[in-house]
Structures are given as C-alpha cells and as structure tokens.
Amino acid sequence: MAPVTELTVGQVAMRSGVAVSALHFYEARGLIRSHRTSGNQRRYGRDVLRRVAIIKVAQEVGISLAEIGTALASLPEGRTPTRDDWNLLSTAWRDGLDHKIAQLKKLRDGLTDCIGCGCMSIDKCPLRNKGDRLAREGTGARRLVAT
Amino acid sequence: MAPVTELTVGQVAMRSGVAVSALHFYEARGLIRSHRTSGNQRRYGRDVLRRVAIIKVAQEVGISLAEIGTALASLPEGRTPTRDDWNLLSTAWRDGLDHKIAQLKKLRDGLTDCIGCGCMSIDKCPLRNKGDRLAREGTGARRLVAT
DNA sequence: CTACAAGCTCAACTTAACTTGAGGTCAAGC
DNA sequence: GCTTGACCTCAAGTTAAGTTGAGCTTGTAG
Numbered sequence: 001m002a003p004v005t006e007l008t009v010g011q012v013a014m015r016s017g018v019a020v021s022a023l024h025f026y027e028a029r030g031l032i033r034s035h036r037t038s039g040n041q042r043r044y045g046r047d048v049l050r051r052v053a054i055i056k057v058a059q060e061v062g063i064s065l066a067e068i069g070t071a072l073a074s075l076p077e078g079r080t081p082t083r084d085d086w087n088l089l090s091t092a093w094r095d096g097l098d099h100k101i102a103q104l105k106k107l108r109d110g111l112t113d114c115i116g117c118g119c120m121s122i123d124k125c126p127l128r129n130k131g132d133r134l135a136r137e138g139t140g141a142r143r144l145v146a147t
Numbered sequence: 148m149a150p151v152t153e154l155t156v157g158q159v160a161m162r163s164g165v166a167v168s169a170l171h172f173y174e175a176r177g178l179i180r181s182h183r184t185s186g187n188q189r190r191y192g193r194d195v196l197r198r199v200a201i202i203k204v205a206q207e208v209g210i211s212l213a214e215i216g217t218a219l220a221s222l223p224e225g226r227t228p229t230r231d232d233w234n235l236l237s238t239a240w241r242d243g244l245d246h247k248i249a250q251l252k253k254l255r256d257g258l259t260d261c262i263g264c265g266c267m268s269i270d271k272c273p274l275r276n277k278g279d280r281l282a283r284e285g286t287g288a289r290r291l292v293a294t
Numbered sequence: 295c296t297a298c299a300a301g302c303t304c305a306a307c308t309t310a311a312c313t314t315g316a317g318g319t320c321a322a323g324c
Numbered sequence: 325g326c327t328t329g330a331c332c333t334c335a336a337g338t339t340a341a342g343t344t345g346a347g348c349t350t351g352t353a354g
Binding site: 156157187188189 | 330332333
Binding site for chain 4: 019021022024025029037039040041059064065066
C-alpha cells in the first residue's frame with residue numbers, strides 16, 4: 001500500500017528548505033545518502049527529511065557538520081531515525097547548548113563587571129582570563145563556536 | 148618620567164597571547180595601529196594591549212572583526228580607550244550578547260520540548276520553524292553566529 | 295518526438311580569520 | 325664584523341560550509 005514515495009533532490013530541497021547544492025554537499029560528507037535511478041539521478045527515502053531537519057537544528061545549536069556526521073553515523077545505518085535516536089542526540093546537544101549558554105552568561109557578566117573598571121589588563125582583568133580559558137577549551141579550534 | 152615604553156610586535160604578541168601574524172593581520176584590517184622605527188619595524192603604544200584585549204573578548208562573544216573594527220573606529224583616533232569608551236562598547240555588545248543568549252535558550256527549550264515528539268516535520272515542528280526564523284535573522288549570513 | 299526543466303559531475307570561487315613560507319632586513323651579543 | 329634571532333613584505337594555503345558555473349545527460353509535457 002504505502003507507495004515508498006521516493007523524493008528527488010529538488011523535492012527534498014524544496015521541502016527541507018536547503019539548496020540542492022547543499023544536499024549534494026551533505027551527501028559527499030556522508031550525512032545523508034541516496035540511491036540512484038537507472039539514469040544516475042538521486043532518489044531519497046523519506047528519512048532524509050528528518051535527517052536534514054536534524055542537521056539544520058544541530059547547526060543552529062552551533063554543532064559542526066563533522067560532529068553532526070559523527071552523531072548521525074551512530075544511528076542505525078539507513079534507518080529512519082526513531083524517537084529514541086532523536087532523544088539521544090537532542091539530549092546530548094542540549095547539554096552542549098546549556099554549556100554554551102553558561103559560557104556566554106559568564107562572558108556577559110564579566111562584561112558587566114568590567115564596565116566600571118576599564119582595566120582590561122591582560123593579567124589582571126577577570127574578563128580576559130575567563131576568556132582565555134574559554135578560548136582554550138577546544139583542541140586547536142580557532143573558529144568562534146567550533147564547539 | 149614615564150618612558151613611553153614602546154612595544155615590539157613580539158612583545159605585544161607575548162603579552163596579549165595572540166600570534167605576531169595575527170597582529171599584522173589586525174593592523175592590515177585597521178583594528179590596531181603602529182608607527183615604525185627608522186628600520187621599518189613596528190612599535191606599539193601601550194594602548195594596543197587594551198585594544199587587542201577588547202578584540203579578543205568581542206570575538207568570543209561572537210562579534211566579527213569587521214564589527215569590532217567599526218566599533219573601535221568610533222573611538223577617538225590613536226587615543227588609549229578611556230573608561231567611558233569601553234563603557235560604550237561593552238554596553239552595546241552586552242545587549243547583543245543578551246539577545247544571543249535569549250536565542251540559544253529558545254532553541255534549547257525547543258529541543259527539550261521536542262525530545263518526546265520525534266517528529267521533526269519541516270512544516271509542523273515548532274523547533275524547525277523557530278530555527279528557520281532564527282536562521283533568517285541576519286542578512287544573508289550563513290555562518291552560524293555571524294551576528 | 296522534441297523542447298526544456300531538472301539532474302549530474304567536477305572544479306573553482308567565497309568569506310572569515312588567520313597561518314605558513316619564501317626571500318630579505320635589522321639589531322644586539324661576542 | 326659576523327652570526328643569530330626578531331622583523332619585514334607579500335603571496336599562497338587552510339577550514340568550514342557551501343555556492344556558482346561549465347558542459348553534459350534525463351525525463352516529461354505538449
């Protein structure tokens with residue numbers, strides 16, 4: 001009964017709101033997968049929509065495609081992510097988000113505290129030191145919110 | 148009395164914790180400035196330390212170098228930023244920070260709400276839609292925390 | 295059966311924020 | 325007066341996450 005309703009790239013692009021080129025890109029990165037028609041055109045299962053949705057949400061939370069890829073790879077291959085899968089991922093990501101929020105708050109509070117002092121001394125300013133510690137958290141990441 | 152104690156790039160790099168190449172880069176971007184010795188070497192006034200500190204803090208808060216440059220440009224040319232100057236900048240940036248924190252919180256809460264639903268439908272999931280709106284906030288910015 | 299939209303691949307371009315390297319100069323110690 | 329380390333300039337490379345374009349193939353509507 002349920003006709004497996006395969007989707008073309010264009011359709012996925014339209015329904016997910018990401019560009020076709022981005023879908024190609026995600027596929028090259030192993031984040032999504034497709035099979036091909038006899039004419040070499042991509043066809044996607046419905047699960048791709050959910051995967052793309054997850055990708056976008058995760059990105060907004062500040063997770064890199066690489067990390068998203070790792071997380072998605074942990075899901076049963078080719079299966080539509082279940083509620084439990086999603087549960088796992090979102091919980092982990094939410095924790096990361098909490099962490100990030102906490103960091104920003106610290107920064108903001110430091111900013112507030114520092115408004116009066118005007119020192120910004122590298123050695124003495126609490127804001128600077130807080131910042132340094134923050135900046136060193138990731139391994140060699142120089143991008144702002146790499147993690 | 149106060150010997151104006153000029154600093155070399157190397158010294159600034161050491162004391163500020165940023166690479167020499169980064170200082171060159173900031174200078175090229177107009178974020179800091181130096182004058183040259185007869186032998187064409189850079190010499191910095193002490194104010195550069197504060198400027199660099201401001202740059203780093205602002206970056207951690209997710210402000211781009213371009214924006215930082217604009218803000219710094221509004222400071223009296225060549226003067227060591229005063230407490231009032233810093234006050235102005237930090238207040239403005241703190242507002243941005245508050246905004247960003249609020250956004251992330253919304254996202255986190257959406258994530259929490261969605262844990263059970265497992266839907267992630269593009270059209271119906273509140274998280275997705277919230278995210279979309281968020282993503283469209285900046286003008287064509289595709290980088291995560293461009294603003 | 296023929297347009298023409300939609301797909302395909304692959305390479306190159308984009309932006310931010312730097313880093314790395316090549317090739318050459320300056321300054322300070324011995 | 326020479327060696328060594330810090331500087332200088334300028335060009336090219338790097339990463340992330342895609343986009344853009346060229347040149348070619350598919351598929352579908354009329």
